[in-house]
Amino acid sequence: MKVVVGAQSFQASDLIISGRGGYGYAIIPKGWREPGYHVLLFTFMVSSRIIDSGVPITISYRQLLPGPAGKSSFFYIPIFEHLPKSVSLSDTNYYSITLTAGPNCDLVVTNGLFKTRVEPGRDVNLSPKHLQAIRATVQSQANKPLEATRDGTFSLP
Numbered sequence: 141m142k143v144v145v146g147a148q149s150f151q152a153s154d155l156i157i158s159g160r161g162g163y164g165y166a167i168i169p170k171g172w173r174e175p176g177y178h179v180l181l182f183t184f185m186v187s188s189r190i191i192d193s194g195v196p197i198t199i200s201y202r203q204l205l206p207g208p209a210g211k212s213s214f215f216y217i218p219i220f221e222h223l224p225k226s227v228s229l230s231d232t233n234y235y236s237i238t239l240t241a242g243p244n245c246d247l248v249v250t251n252g253l254f255k256t257r258v259e260p261g262r263d264v265n266l267s268p269k270h271l272q273a274i275r276a277t278v279q280s281q282a283n284k285p286l287e288a289t290r291d292g293t294f295s296l297p
Contacts, residue, residue: 143184146195154183171271172217210280218268230267237266239276248277 143150158168158179168179191197218237220229229235240263241247247258251266251274258264260281266274 141182141199141201144196144198145186145190146193148190150184150186152182153185154181156181156183172219174215174273177215211277213275213277215273215275217271217273220268220270229269232265232267235268237268237274238263239266239274241278245278245280248279250275 141152143152156168156179158173158181168181172179216237220235223229227234237251239247239249239258241258241260243261246260247264249256249258249264249266252269252272254266256264268274
């Protein structure tokens with residue numbers, strides 16, 4: 141996982157995984173949970189002054205997605221809390237989620253009513269909505285390992 145705010149990189153300071161005991165499950169709202177999945181909640185310590193300056197925030201990570209019969213799935217729930225009322229999440233110049241299919245797999249992606257197929261090596265740019273799950277099914281080609289990446293770029297105008 142890589143987090144860049146402006147030109148500065150940050151490491152996650154905490155990781156909470158649902159279903160692993162402890163207090164993690166209790167603090168993860170039910171609306172964020174999906175049957176058959178664990179919720180991973182990362183915490184980053186960034187000064188509010190930096191965030192309020194409007195510099196871009198880029199969060200990117202790569203995850204291998206092994207599954208039975210060369211098929212797997214994942215979901216991502218964008219969380220946008222405490223944004224100024226003037227902010228529009230539909231402006232992909234400020235808020236977007238990009239899903240990229242690895243060279244040996246394709247994706248079927250659903251974001252609300254939008255559904256599309258992403259061919260190997262291609263990507264799709266999505267307009268996230270608060271607490272609206274983005275779901276993807278990954279299909280391996282020629283029994284090669286599955287790989288998909290998800291990147292999001294966020295900034296306050």
